[in-house]
Amino acid sequence: EDKVVQSPLSLVVHEGDTVTLNCSYEVTNFRSLLWYKQEKKAPTFLFMLTSSGIEKKSGRLSSILDKKELSSILNITATQTGDSAIYLCAVEAGYGNKLVFGAGTILRVKS
Amino acid sequence: DTGVSQDPRHKITKRGQNVTFRCDPISEHNRLYWYRQTLGQGPEFLTYFQNEAQLEKSRLLSDRFSAERPKGSFSTLEIQRTEQGDSAMYLCASSLRPRRGGARGTEAFFGQGTRLTVV
Numbered sequence: 256e257d258k259v260v261q262s263p264l265s266l267v268v269h270e271g272d273t274v275t276l277n278c279s280y281e282v283t284n285f286r287s288l289l290w291y292k293q294e295k296k297a298p299t300f301l302f303m304l305t306s307s308g309i310e311k312k313s314g315r316l317s318s319i320l321d322k323k324e325l326s327s328i329l330n331i332t333a334t335q336t337g338d339s340a341i342y343l344c345a346v347e348a349g350y351g352n353k354l355v356f357g358a359g360t361i362l363r364v365k366s
Numbered sequence: 367d368t369g370v371s372q373d374p375r376h377k378i379t380k381r382g383q384n385v386t387f388r389c390d391p392i393s394e395h396n397r398l399y400w401y402r403q404t405l406g407q408g409p410e411f412l413t414y415f416q417n418e419a420q421l422e423k424s425r426l427l428s429d430r431f432s433a434e435r436p437k438g439s440f441s442t443l444e445i446q447r448t449e450q451g452d453s454a455m456y457l458c459a460s461s462l463r464p465r466r467g468g469a470r471g472t473e474a475f476f477g478q479g480t481r482l483t484v485v
Contacts, residue, residue, distance in 0.1 A: 259408075289473060297370075297457060297476035298409070343408050353399065353422060354459075354474055356408030 257282040257348050261357035269365050272334050276360045278344030279326040286347040288320055288327050289354065293341040301329070301342075334364045370477035372458050378483045379448055386444045387480045391460030398441050399474060400433055401457040402426070409457055415441060416463065448484045455479045 262277045280288070287305045291298035302311045304320035304327060311318050315338075318329045331338055341361050345354040371390045379385050391398050396417050401409035412431070413423045417438040427433075430448075435441040445452055459474040 261408075291476075296478045300473050300475065303473050345408075349422075352397070352463075353411045353414050354401075354409075355411065356401075358406070358408045 257346070257355045259344055259346050259355050259357035261342075261344050261360050263360060264358065265361040265363070267363045267365060268334055270335060272364075273330065273332045274334060274362065276329040276331075276342050276344075276362070277326065278328070278357055279324075280344075280346045280348075280355075281325065282346050282348035282355060284349055285322070286352060289345045289347065290318055290327075290329050291343040291345065293343055293359070298343055331362075334362075336364050336366050338362060339364045370458055370460050370475050372456075372477035372480050374480055375478060376481045376483075378485060381448060381450060381484055383448055384444065384446045385448060385482065386442055387456055387458075387482075388440060388442050389458030389460075389477060390440045391458070392475060393439075395460035395462050395475075396438070397461045397463055397474075398435055399459045399461075400441070400443050401459065403455045403457055403479070404453075412443075445482075448482075450484045453482055453484045455481050 259280045287303050289303045290301040302318045307320055307322040315332045320327045341359040343359045344357045373388045398415045400412040403409045411424050412427050413433045415435040418435050430446045433443045457476055457479045459476045461474040
C-alpha cells in the first residue's frame with residue numbers, strides 16, 4: 256500500500272529560527288512529490304518536485320527531493336508567526352495519479 | 367472567483383440521513399478528486415474522475431458513498447444513511463492532465479471543503 260510519512264508531527268519554534276520538515280514515501284509508480292500549506296481550510300500549493308537534487312525556492316521556503324532515499328525536505332528560514340500552519344507532503348503515485356498525503360507537520364512559530 | 371468551489375461549506379445532519387455535496391472545479395481542469403480529512407490527519411483519498419469517468423475508488427469508500435461527475439464538469443458526493451464516523455471535512459481538488467511529452471505530474475488545487483457533522 257502507498258505510504259507517506261512526515262516528521263516531526265509537530266514543532267514549536269521562535270520567530271527567526273530555521274526549520275526543516277521531513278517527508279519519506281513508499282509508493283508504486285512515483286510521479287511527483289508536492290508540498291502544501293494548510294491553515295484553517297483548504298491546503299494551498301507550495302512546491303512540486305519531480306527530479307532529484309534540484310532545489311525549488313520561493314522566498315524563505317525551499318524544498319529538495321532525493322529519489323534515491325525516497326524522501327524530501329522543506330526548509331523555512333527566518334520563520335515568522337504567519338508560517339504557523341500544517342505542512343502536508345503528498346506524493347502523486349499509482350496509475351491513477353492520485354495524491355497520497357502524509358499526516359502533516361504542525362508548525363507553531365512563537366513571537 | 368475562478369478557483370475550486372464547494373457547497374455547502376458546513377452541514378449538520380442527523381444520523382441516518384442522506385447528504386449530498388457539490389464541487390465545481392476550475393473550468394479547464396479535467397481531473398477531479400474527493401478527499402476526506404479528520405482532525406490531526408492529512409487528507410485521505412476517496413475517489414478520482416478524469417472527465418466524466420470515475421477511474422479510481424478507495425477501499426475507504428463504502429457502498430454508502432457514491433460520487434458522480436455527469437458531464438465532466440461539476441461533481442457530487444452523496445453519503446447515504448450517515449453515521450457519526452462520517453463526520454469530517456470533505457475536500458475536492460481539481461487538476462489538469464499533462465499533455466503527452468510535457469512535464470510529468472500535475473498540481474491539484476483544493477476547494478475550501480465541506481465540513482460535515484453527524485449528530
